[in-house]
Amino acid sequence: MELYLKNIQKSYGDKIAVHDLSLKVPSGVIYGIIGPNGAGKTTTIRMIMDITKPDSGEILVGGTPATKGFKNIVGYLPEERGLYKKMTLHEVILFMGELKGKSAAEIESRMDGWLERMQLAEYKLKKVEELSKGMQQKLQFITTIIHDPEIVILDEIFSGLDPLNIELIKGILLDLKRQGKTILFSTHVMEQAEKLCDYVCMISKGEKVIDGSMSEVKSKFGSNSLQIDIEGDGNFMASLPGVQAMTEFNNYIELRIDEGLDTNQLLKTIIERVTVRGFSVVEPSLYDIFIELANIDPAQMNQNQGAHHV
Amino acid sequence: MSKFWIIFKREYAQVVKKKSFLVGLILTPALMAAFTVVPSMLARVQSSTTEHLAVIDMSGEEIGQKFAASLDEYKLPDTDKPYYAVDQIFEPSSTDSARIQQLRDSLNNQINEKNLKYYVVIGPQASLIDSNTFMVTNGSNFRAISRFEHKLSDILSARRLEFSQINLEVDSVLTLTRQLDLTIKDAKGDTIPFEIKYFGALIFVMIMFGMMLGYGQMVMRSVIEEKNSRIMEVLISSVSPFQLMLGKVCGLGAATFTQVSIWYLIGMLIFFFRGALQIDPAIERIVFDPFIIGSFVAFMVAGYLLYSTLFALIGSVVNNEKEAQSFVMPITLSLILPVMMGVYLVQEPNATVAKVLSLIPIFTPTMMMMRVIFVAPTMTDYSLFSGLLGEAVLGFIILSLSVVALIWVAAKIFRIGILMYGKRPTLPEIIKWVKY
Numbered sequence: 001m002e003l004y005l006k007n008i009q010k011s012y013g014d015k016i017a018v019h020d021l022s023l024k025v026p027s028g029v030i031y032g033i034i035g036p037n038g039a040g041k042t043t044t045i046r047m048i049m050d051i052t053k054p055d056s057g058e059i060l061v062g063g064t065p066a067t068k069g070f071k072n073i074v075g076y077l078p079e080e081r082g083l084y085k086k087m088t089l090h091e092v093i094l095f096m097g098e099l100k101g102k103s104a105a106e107i108e109s110r111m112d113g114w115l116e117r118m119q120l121a122e123y124k125l126k127k128v129e130e131l132s133k134g135m136q137q138k139l140q141f142i143t144t145i146i147h148d149p150e151i152v153i154l155d156e157i158f159s160g161l162d163p164l165n166i167e168l169i170k171g172i173l174l175d176l177k178r179q180g181k182t183i184l185f186s187t188h189v190m191e192q193a194e195k196l197c198d199y200v201c202m203i204s205k206g207e208k209v210i211d212g213s214m215s216e217v218k219s220k221f222g223s224n225s226l227q228i229d230i231e232g233d234g235n236f237m238a239s240l241p242g243v244q245a246m247t248e249f250n251n252y253i254e255l256r257i258d259e260g261l262d263t264n265q266l267l268k269t270i271i272e273r274v275t276v277r278g279f280s281v282v283e284p285s286l287y288d289i290f291i292e293l294a295n296i297d298p299a300q301m302n303q304n305q306g307a308h309h310v
Numbered sequence: 311m312s313k314f315w316i317i318f319k320r321e322y323a324q325v326v327k328k329k330s331f332l333v334g335l336i337l338t339p340a341l342m343a344a345f346t347v348v349p350s351m352l353a354r355v356q357s358s359t360t361e362h363l364a365v366i367d368m369s370g371e372e373i374g375q376k377f378a379a380s381l382d383e384y385k386l387p388d389t390d391k392p393y394y395a396v397d398q399i400f401e402p403s404s405t406d407s408a409r410i411q412q413l414r415d416s417l418n419n420q421i422n423e424k425n426l427k428y429y430v431v432i433g434p435q436a437s438l439i440d441s442n443t444f445m446v447t448n449g450s451n452f453r454a455i456s457r458f459e460h461k462l463s464d465i466l467s468a469r470r471l472e473f474s475q476i477n478l479e480v481d482s483v484l485t486l487t488r489q490l491d492l493t494i495k496d497a498k499g500d501t502i503p504f505e506i507k508y509f510g511a512l513i514f515v516m517i518m519f520g521m522m523l524g525y526g527q528m529v530m531r532s533v534i535e536e537k538n539s540r541i542m543e544v545l546i547s548s549v550s551p552f553q554l555m556l557g558k559v560c561g562l563g564a565a566t567f568t569q570v571s572i573w574y575l576i577g578m579l580i581f582f583f584r585g586a587l588q589i590d591p592a593i594e595r596i597v598f599d600p601f602i603i604g605s606f607v608a609f610m611v612a613g614y615l616l617y618s619t620l621f622a623l624i625g626s627v628v629n630n631e632k633e634a635q636s637f638v639m640p641i642t643l644s645l646i647l648p649v650m651m652g653v654y655l656v657q658e659p660n661a662t663v664a665k666v667l668s669l670i671p672i673f674t675p676t677m678m679m680m681r682v683i684f685v686a687p688t689m690t691d692y693s694l695f696s697g698l699l700g701e702a703v704l705g706f707i708i709l710s711l712s713v714v715a716l717i718w719v720a721a722k723i724f725r726i727g728i729l730m731y732g733k734r735p736t737l738p739e740i741i742k743w744v745k746y
Binding site for chain 1: 540
């Protein structure tokens with residue numbers, strides 16, 4: 001089911017949280033809303049969920065304004081998560097599923113499969129408070145999709161998940177997409193989004209920076225990025241002729257270079273100074289695109305990411 | 311199943327399934343009995359050992375001797391032993407102040423050492439000057455005071471009669487001038503003793519009080535829990551805040567209703583299978599009065615809705631229970647006020663202040679209930695447009711309208727409050743939400 005946000009505006013007092021935002025989520029894709037903390041992602045998602053009302057603008061579901069039934073066909077995982085600690089897993093899943101208008105029998109028929117897949121089957125009759133944090137996150141995910149929603153909306157999807165569980169959830173999201181479900185999520189972890197999304201919308205300070213399919217967005221920037229893996233200090237590369245920007249990652253350095261620059265020549269210059277272990281011409285990462293378009297100080301961006309990578 | 315019912319079902323099950331529900335079911339009536347019945351029983355308890363006293367008689371008229379003799383008629387319960395033993399009678403001259411002082415010092419000591427319970431000082435010219443006679447004791451035993459008063463009065467009256475030279479038998483004068491104990495009957499020709507009315511009302515009102523405050527706060531805690539554990543946002547993505555609030559209030563209300571119904575059932579069982587157990591017919595008149603039962607159900611339901619909605623509202627604007635306490639306090643006081651006024655109300659159930667207060671919605675449930683209990687068993691005027699029935703109906707209508715208005719306002723505050731964390735909103739902010 002297609003989602004269409006049309007010129008959405010929302011302010012809290014003097015602060016504009018979302019400014020004139022329009023985006024289209026096609027049916028059956030994985031769509032990522034990407035931006036640093038405080039960019040307006042959660043506000044946008046809450047407006048889609050009718051938890052907060054936009055000051056102006058329209059939200060259309062399948063071409064018409066959302067009806068009362070919308071809440072039943074959507075599965076929503078908010079950034080702030082929680083479950084009833086004193087209820088058993090079985091009770092919680094049943095309760096959440098029934099709240100989405102499904103019969104108890106229907107929920108029961110799906111429950112065991114999901115518990116199995118999330119490695120929670122043995123805890124079915126245990127209380128939620130007996131689960132570890134990570135298990136609670138997985139349980140929360142089950143309650144989000146137990147009613148087989150057409151649209152799945154996940155706010156800061158990766159927060160609080162360990163790498164193993166991130167892979168688990170990613171696998172499920174791809175399965176859901178294969179079943180024709182529409183998935184919309186927000187994150188500030190761009191590397192993760194990059195591997196998962198068909199479509200992205202980048203926002204910064206409440207405004208859209210760029211949106212479209214992943215290939216569209218990347219092709220706008222051409223293949224003018226280099227990934228270099230070196231031994232030693234590579235700082236000198238930032239000031240080489242033809243290099244626009246340099247970003248250091250954990251195990252490689254990414255250079256944005258002028259269009260048409262002779263990369264062989266550049267490599268020669270570098271080899272003279274340090275040992276090169278790897279060299280490739282790549283598409284720019286979402287991260288680079290974002291930094292360039294949003295005019296954000298990379299230091300601040302890294303700080304944001306760092307805080308949540310832990 | 312509608313979403314309201316799913317919320318309702320969960321809230322109800324969460325309470326009724328808990329062990330504390332069962333404990334409360336048994337413990338509450340037990341505590342209530344302890345607080346109402348035990349004190350009145352204690353007041354009736356008689357001493358099991360003889361109480362010792364002394365007399366200083368300065369009258370020179372042997373009043374002390376007569377007083378001591380008159381106490382012989384009081385025996386300890388179920389025995390032949392005297393209730394009071396007059397250990398010593400001193401008859402100093404009223405002018406020998408040193409001796410009197412010395413006697414009193416010594417008796418004071420004995421009282422402090424608990425060898426004596428009382429001593430009575432009968433002054434000179436005791437039959438003429440009442441204030442010359444007094445009693446010293448460290449306790450305040452009503453029974454002893456009234457008995458001593460009674461006996462001394464008789465003796466002094468007899469003395470006065472002798473002085474007056476009216477030639478009549480002392481005993482016959484005492485018979486002729488005896489005091490009347492006024493029997494109280496009501497318009498229906500029966501008697502409902504003060505204590506039964508008062509404690510009856512207290513029990514009804516305490517049940518309401520406990521239910522409205524106890525379950526009301528449960529509604530509040532449930533909202534706070536969902537806020538703190540961040541379940542709220544997930545819930546709101548499935549149900550409307552209004553459904554959520556009403557589901558909670560009604561679900562927990564049903565639990566209240568279950569509890570009171572079980573108590574009622576137990577009460578009925580005790581009544582019908584009471585066997586040899588004597589139940590005061592006055593109690594029957596109260597608990598089977600249709601007006602009282604009707605009022606109880608009506609004011610209980612409307613009162614619960616009023617208070618629990620108020621508590622839901624409070625839960626939605628605070629971050630934790632500690633913050634909530636400052637709001638809970640005035641609510642508790644508003645419920646306690648009618649109970650504190652009970653002693654006055656039982657005497658003047660139709661005073662203007664009682665009428666006015668019982669029409670103010672927050673006081674209506676408890677205040678009107680008390681008045682109904684005090685008046686209904688003896689009521690003859692069942693007109694809808696005057697008298698207590700009319701006032702009760704009016705009070706119920708005002709209360710119900712207030713409940714509807716409060717739910718409307720609370721729903722507006724609730725839907726914003728439940729998603730607010732951090733700083734507690736100020737009153738002007740909350741008022742803005744209502745207009746929003």
